[in-house]
Amino acid sequence: MPSMDRPPLASNKLAAALVAATGIALGLPLALAGGWLAYSAFAIDHRRLLPPALDAELSALSSGAVGALNVYVDQSVHGRPLLLIHSVNAAASAYEMRPIFEHYRGQRPVYALDLPGYGFSERTDLARTPEAYAGAIVDVLARLIGEPADVIALSLGSEFAARAALQRPDLFHSLTLISPSGFNASGSGRATQQAVEQDRTESAYRALANPLWGRALFDLIATRRSIKFFLKQSFVGAVPQTLIDYAYATAHQPGAHYTPLRFISGLLFTRNARQELYERLTLPVLVVYDRDAFSRFDALPDVVAAHANWQTARLKPTLGLPQFEAMPQLAAALDGFWRGL
Numbered sequence: 116m117p118s119m120d121r122p123p124l125a126s127n128k129l130a131a132a133l134v135a136a137t138g139i140a141l142g143l144p145l146a147l148a149g150g151w152l153a154y155s156a157f158a159i160d161h162r163r164l165l166p167p168a169l170d171a172e173l174s175a176l177s178s179g180a181v182g183a184l185n186v187y188v189d190q191s192v193h194g195r196p197l198l199l200i201h202s203v204n205a206a207a208s209a210y211e212m213r214p215i216f217e218h219y220r221g222q223r224p225v226y227a228l229d230l231p232g233y234g235f236s237e238r239t240d241l242a243r244t245p246e247a248y249a250g251a252i253v254d255v256l257a258r259l260i261g262e263p264a265d266v267i268a269l270s271l272g273s274e275f276a277a278r279a280a281l282q283r284p285d286l287f288h289s290l291t292l293i294s295p296s297g298f299n300a301s302g303s304g305r306a307t308q309q310a311v312e313q314d315r316t317e318s319a320y321r322a323l324a325n326p327l328w329g330r331a332l333f334d335l336i337a338t339r340r341s342i343k344f345f346l347k348q349s350f351v352g353a354v355p356q357t358l359i360d361y362a363y364a365t366a367h368q369p370g371a372h373y374t375p376l377r378f379i380s381g382l383l384f385t386r387n388a389r390q391e392l393y394e395r396l397t398l399p400v401l402v403v404y405d406r407d408a409f410s411r412f413d414a415l416p417d418v419v420a421a422h423a424n425w426q427t428a429r430l431k432p433t434l435g436l437p438q439f440e441a442m443p444q445l446a447a448a449l450d451g452f453w454r455g456l
Contacts, residue, residue, distance in 0.1 A: 155331035163367040168210035168234060169227060171220070178254040180247045182237030186255055187216065187227040194223035195288060196260045200252065201230060202270035203383055204345070205336050205375045206362035208234040211269060214438040218446055226264075228255055230272065232374025234365060240373045245385050249278035256286040263288040265453060270410065270435070271296045271378070274385050277392040289399045289456055291449060294435040297388030298418070299411035320380035324373075333372035336379075339363050348408035349435040358439070389414050394422065401452040402427045403445060407435040426452060 167173060171187040178184050187209055197219055199212035209216075209227040219225050229236040231243055231251055241247075252275060256264060265288050268276035273295030280287045323332060335341070342362045346354045365371065377383055385391055393400075402419070404412055404427065419425045428448035430437045437445045 151335070152328060152331045155334045159334055159367070161330075161367050161369060161371070163364045165235075165364050165368055168208050168229070168361060168365075169213055169216055171216070171225075171227075173235065174259060176254060176259055178231075178251045180241065181231035181243055181251045182239060182241060184231065184237070184251055184255065185229040185235035186259060187229075188225075188259075189216070189220040190224045191221060192223060196224045196226060196262060196264040198252075198256065198260065198264045198266045199225070199227040200266065200268040200272040200276050201228070201233070202272050203230065203233075203374070203378045204270075205333070205379075206342055206366035208361065208365045210358065210361045210365075211436070212267070212438065214442045215267060215445070218442060224260075226255065226260060228252070230275075230374075232370075232377075238368065238370030238373060240370065243374065243377065243383075245275060245278060245383055248275040248383070249282060252276060252279035253283050253286065257283065260286075265289045265291070267291040267293065267449075268295070269293045271383060273297070274388050274392055277388075277396060278385070280398060281392065281395055284398055287398050289401070289453065290396065291401045291403065291452065293403045293437065293445075294407045294410055295393075295402060295404075296384065296410050297393060298414045300413040316381040320377060320382055323380055324376045329376055330372050333366075333375060336375070337363070337366035337371070342366070351432050351434055351440055355439065389418060393418060396422075397424060399452070399456055400425045401448070403430060403437060403448060405429055405431050405433040405435075405437070409435065428452070 167187070169187040171189045174186045174188045176184045176186060199209070199215055201207050201209055201211040207230070209229050212227050216225050216227050228251070231241075231248060232238050252266075256266075256279070263286055266276050266280070268290070270293070273292040274297050276290060276292070280290055323329060339359065343354060343359050346359060346362065366375075374383075402415060402425070404415070415427065419427055430441045430444050430448065433441050
């Protein structure tokens with residue numbers, strides 16, 4: 116007579132196997148995550164040597180809610196000042212504006228700002244806002260430069276510069292926007308911009324910046340491979356190794372993760388930037404663009420057609436950083452724009 120114990124025993128073994136498999140399936144990702152948290156905390160150097168992005172004088176300035184600012188300065192000649200404002204991303208710095216700085220130094224006074232949270236500017240966990248970034252630009256123009264300047268801003272830096280120009284138009288002679296954000300059609304654009312439109316920025320930031328994993332999460336984004344991958348999206352040709360190296364170094368500093376996580380969550384974008392910022396500008400504006408993996412320019416033709424103070428220069432083929440691959444063409448566009456003023 117067959118034993119009645121075998122079927123339950125087999126069922127128990129099957130259940131135990133399923134429980135074990137489930138535990139492995141759930142435990143493996145947790146183990147990997149825990150391993151990365153430990154690796155980030157103890158094995159990654161977050162105090163790498165960071166040389167200056169530019170071979171120029173470093174000028175320090177304290178600015179309200181954003182803290183200490185660093186500005187690279189070349190005042191070897193007289194003339195109308197030029198202020199350069201870099202973009203916002205995981206590994207941004209004034210190095211992004213280096214080709215423009217090097218081209219115009221010796222021709223006119225040139226200033227390049229490390230935006231708050233980047234380079235040698237303060238990187239503490241302040242709740243910085245687009246208004247605070249605009250205030251920092253105003254402070255540099257009013258307290259360091261002291262006269263109307265031609266301002267060139269890159270990508271999201273364009274929104275900050277436009278806001279600053281609305282606050283203090285007397286400090287601006289002209290504004291050039293290179294591959295600016297804020298011209299995408301509604302419902303399009305990068306996920307960070309859509310988070311702004313859908314009021315998901317605060318919840319996204321809380322999820323990303325949790326003290327338990329915020330730094331480790333950023334370290335995943337700021338690996339050399341990741342930096343090279345994202346930079347490649349902005350180059351037609353090869354990415355300069357010096358740019359990769361500097362981006363990696365500046366992303367591995369104390370507090371380097373605070374501002375990028377605010378950026379990724381969408382907190383640094385302005386909702387309806389086209390209407391709230393760009394269309395309200397009355398000073399001369401030049402937009403330099405072509406194609407860009409991270410910004411769209413759907414609304415740009417309508418803005419230019421409706422505003423006589425706006426001009427465009429399309430530099431083909433470029434992908435968002437024409438200063439590195441088309442500096443002669445960029446300089447020609449800038450010089451022609453300024454001559455026309």
